[in-house]
Amino acid sequence: MQEQQEEQPSGGPSVSMAQFIKFGLVGVSNTLVFLAIYYLVLFLQEDWYLFGNALGWAVSVLNAFFWGDRVVFKNSKRGRVEQLKKLGKSYITYGATFLLSTVLLYFEIGWWDISSVVAPLINLLVTIPLNFFINKYWTFK
Numbered sequence: 001m002q003e004q005q006e007e008q009p010s011g012g013p014s015v016s017m018a019q020f021i022k023f024g025l026v027g028v029s030n031t032l033v034f035l036a037i038y039y040l041v042l043f044l045q046e047d048w049y050l051f052g053n054a055l056g057w058a059v060s061v062l063n064a065f066f067w068g069d070r071v072v073f074k075n076s077k078r079g080r081v082e083q084l085k086k087l088g089k090s091y092i093t094y095g096a097t098f099l100l101s102t103v104l105l106y107f108e109i110g111w112w113d114i115s116s117v118v119a120p121l122i123n124l125l126v127t128i129p130l131n132f133f134i135n136k137y138w139t140f141k
Contacts, residue, residue, distance in 0.1 A: 016136070019072055023132045026067040031124060034060035038120060049116045053105055057098045064131075065090040073140035089139040096134070097127040 034056040041052030065087055101123040108114040108122065 019136065020132055022072045023068070023135070024128070026064065026072055027128055027131075029067065030060050030064045033063045035120065039117075042116060046116065049105065049109060050102065053102055053120065054098075057094065057101075061091055061094045064094065068135055068140060073136070086139060090135070093134045093139050094131060097130050100130075101127050 037056035037059055038049075038052040041048050041055060068090070069083075069086060101120070104123050104126070105116075105119050108119040109116050114122070
């Protein structure tokens with residue numbers, strides 16, 4: 001008689017850890033997209049750091065949604081309406097952390113004299129874990 005392997009529940013610790021690792025790897029590409037756009041705008045006009053932040057965010061959310069849906073959370077629902085709902089949730093999720101990072105950027109650069117090159121990197125330490133949990137338990141649940 002052959003033993004059957006017991007499957008890990010969908011929300012079990014090893015599944016969550018695997019998802020968090022995938023989310024981190026996808027996050028690297030997302031971060032590179034954001035930073036490329038942010039630094040390009042900064043290169044063109046240093047005072048436009050808030051605009052670069054907004055533009056980088058808008059494009060990187062599309063990147064995050066695409067890879068999060070297909071690689072990290074592997075959702076089976078592929079209908080157009082369902083996808084648009086999840087995309088809307090992604091923009092809301094990342095919108096919340098965008099507002100947080102924008103406020104942080106404003107204070108870091110404008111008040112605390114942190115370099116506009118370094119400030120967005122500091123903000124990622126806060127926004128990446130926050131985005132993971134919101135995406136896992138709301139956007140792609």
